[in-house]
Amino acid sequence: MGAAHVFDEAIALAPHGEGLWQGRTSPAYANMIGPYGGITAAQVLNGVLQHPQLLGEPVALTVNFAAALADGTFIVRPRPARTNRSTQHWIVEVLQEDQVVITATVVTAARRATWGEHEATMPEVPSPAETPRTQRRGVEWLHRYDMRFLTGGIPREWNGQDVGESLSRLWVRDEPPRPLDFPALAALADVFFPRLWLRRAKLTPLGTVSMTVYFHAGGAQLQATGTGHLLLQARGQGFGGGYFDHAGQLWNEAGELLATTHQVVYYKE
Amino acid sequence: MGAAHVFDEAIALAPHGEGLWQGRTSPAYANMIGPYGGITAAQVLNGVLQHPQLLGEPVALTVNFAAALADGTFIVRPRPARTNRSTQHWIVEVLQEDQVVITATVVTAARRATWGEHEATMPEVPSPAETPRTQRRGVEWLHRYDMRFLTGGIPREWNGQDVGESLSRLWVRDEPPRPLDFPALAALADVFFPRLWLRRAKLTPLGTVSMTVYFHAGGAQLQATGTGHLLLQARGQGFGGGYFDHAGQLWNEAGELLATTHQVVYYKE
Numbered sequence: 001m002g003a004a005h006v007f008d009e010a011i012a013l014a015p016h017g018e019g020l021w022q023g024r025t026s027p028a029y030a031n032m033i034g035p036y037g038g039i040t041a042a043q044v045l046n047g048v049l050q051h052p053q054l055l056g057e058p059v060a061l062t063v064n065f066a067a068a069l070a071d072g073t074f075i076v077r078p079r080p081a082r083t084n085r086s087t088q089h090w091i092v093e094v095l096q097e098d099q100v101v102i103t104a105t106v107v108t109a110a111r112r113a114t115w116g117e118h119e120a121t122m123p124e125v126p127s128p129a130e131t132p133r134t135q136r137r138g139v140e141w142l143h144r145y146d147m148r149f150l151t152g153g154i155p156r157e158w159n160g161q162d163v164g165e166s167l168s169r170l171w172v173r174d175e176p177p178r179p180l181d182f183p184a185l186a187a188l189a190d191v192f193f194p195r196l197w198l199r200r201a202k203l204t205p206l207g208t209v210s211m212t213v214y215f216h217a218g219g220a221q222l223q224a225t226g227t228g229h230l231l232l233q234a235r236g237q238g239f240g241g242g243y244f245d246h247a248g249q250l251w252n253e254a255g256e257l258l259a260t261t262h263q264v265v266y267y268k269e
Numbered sequence: 270m271g272a273a274h275v276f277d278e279a280i281a282l283a284p285h286g287e288g289l290w291q292g293r294t295s296p297a298y299a300n301m302i303g304p305y306g307g308i309t310a311a312q313v314l315n316g317v318l319q320h321p322q323l324l325g326e327p328v329a330l331t332v333n334f335a336a337a338l339a340d341g342t343f344i345v346r347p348r349p350a351r352t353n354r355s356t357q358h359w360i361v362e363v364l365q366e367d368q369v370v371i372t373a374t375v376v377t378a379a380r381r382a383t384w385g386e387h388e389a390t391m392p393e394v395p396s397p398a399e400t401p402r403t404q405r406r407g408v409e410w411l412h413r414y415d416m417r418f419l420t421g422g423i424p425r426e427w428n429g430q431d432v433g434e435s436l437s438r439l440w441v442r443d444e445p446p447r448p449l450d451f452p453a454l455a456a457l458a459d460v461f462f463p464r465l466w467l468r469r470a471k472l473t474p475l476g477t478v479s480m481t482v483y484f485h486a487g488g489a490q491l492q493a494t495g496t497g498h499l500l501l502q503a504r505g506q507g508f509g510g511g512y513f514d515h516a517g518q519l520w521n522e523a524g525e526l527l528a529t530t531h532q533v534v535y536y537k538e
Binding site for chain 1: 351380434
């Protein structure tokens with residue numbers, strides 16, 4: 001048996017008394033201050049997915065970043081607030097030193113076959129094989145992903161010129177490759193570098209405040225996607241009063257919409 | 270002093286012991302089963318806004334509809350899970366008969382002036398004065414809004430033909446007119462009739478499961494908007510496995526982006 005994937009090590013949670021789990025920030029997913037937000041979202045979701053009372057698969061995940069996580073251990077407290085016949089509503093808190101650092105809600109459900117269609121269709125782009133890997137330097141978590149930018153990459157020059165648009169498209173997968181599952185998809189939904197940096201070509205201090213992921217794929221579809229690249233797209237919507245938001249989509253190589261995502265980000269100036 | 274606006278009556282909450290408030294479903298905002306989801310979102314937000322420990326103004330609101338609200342009273346339990354220097358993170362639960370029917374999170378913040386711009390610009394459309402009011406029949410809450418559809422109105426024929434697109438644009442304001450504030454804006458964000466009905470011209474049974482609103486405007490901007498119409502736009506993204514989502518935007522008549530919104534909706538077939 002080989003060593004565990006670095007992602008699995010990062011999201012691992014150990015029982016810590018009645019209804020509590022203990023996790024630990026992973027140096028492999030370190031960001032500038034504290035961990036990469038996507039790995040925190042995956043840890044929160046994992047707290048629900050490994051809960052003995054879990055019903056179904058994730059449909060919606062909202063993670064609110066209440067404070068910067070300090071390096072070290074944390075406690076995850078997932079609580080099934082309401083369980084219905086085929087849906088379940090979770091409230092999750094993450095604590096450090098008895099203080100709340102994350103609040104989150106998760107909706108899980110037993111999905112069933114219905115009519116379906118994707119209106120947010122994948123744009124026509126070159127395949128991952130035709131797209132060279134983008135070299136990313138800087139914080140540690142960047143090295144945990146194979147990113148291949150098609151448009152809207154990190155500005156080459158931080159010249160402060162408003163380019164009027166903040167659309168990014170890129171192929172991404174875990175590095176090393178790892179079969180896709182719900183925690184990995186949640187983590188991928190935060191891969192976008194801040195739209196404000198792209199829009200203004202300026203490294204303004206900032207941090208994600210709240211992030212939502214809607215899961216359109218079931219577990220079988222994720223399994224079929226395997227270790228392939230996902231096409232990720234995001235665009236900023238409103239910027240002002242210290243906060244901006246973006247809306248994004250994640251497709252697999254077959255063009256299936258696996259998830260949509262939104263987030264609102266604090267910025268300083 | 271005149272009578273209170275029906276919206277203010279509907280979202281009113283009375284103290285109900287330590288940290289709890291009591292509200293009541295409003296027949297004026299009745300939907301097919303239980304109340305209009307938008308009025309529930311407004312009640313949840315109101316529970317935070319009138320809390321004595323409130324810091325700042327709403328930035329993000331996520332409301333999860335865990336169960337159908339029964340007509341009658343309910344308890345709102347807002348809890349400031351984390352208070353920082355300029356931001357605050359709330360967990361809110363709504364209970365009926367000691368059972369959770371709503372879970373929600375709210376982020377509030379003291380906003381400050383920064384660079385700003387709206388990338389999600391308002392489409393060019395005729396003004397509200399040039400757009401005839403759309404007659405809506407059916408459930409009671411529809412009569413609480415003046416709606417003027419520009420595109421993507423309720424299908425004239427429920428013929429089950431997939432029209433391939435689910436974009437709606439409409440002017441909306443409270444009826445009778447009422448100066449805009451945060452609870453009213455939250456309620457307006459749910460005005461869109463289900464994208465699935467538009468897309469398929471079919472009255473499939475369904476219900477919103479989770480809804481998020483990002484507030485781009487501060488209180489002063491809402492005040493300046495006053496009783497004017499808002500332009501609302503929404504479009505479905507993914508439909509399948511019993512759930513679909515949409516993404517939407519709300520602008521005032523001056524073309525300012527006041528809020529963006531997303532929701533995921535359960536459907537039966």
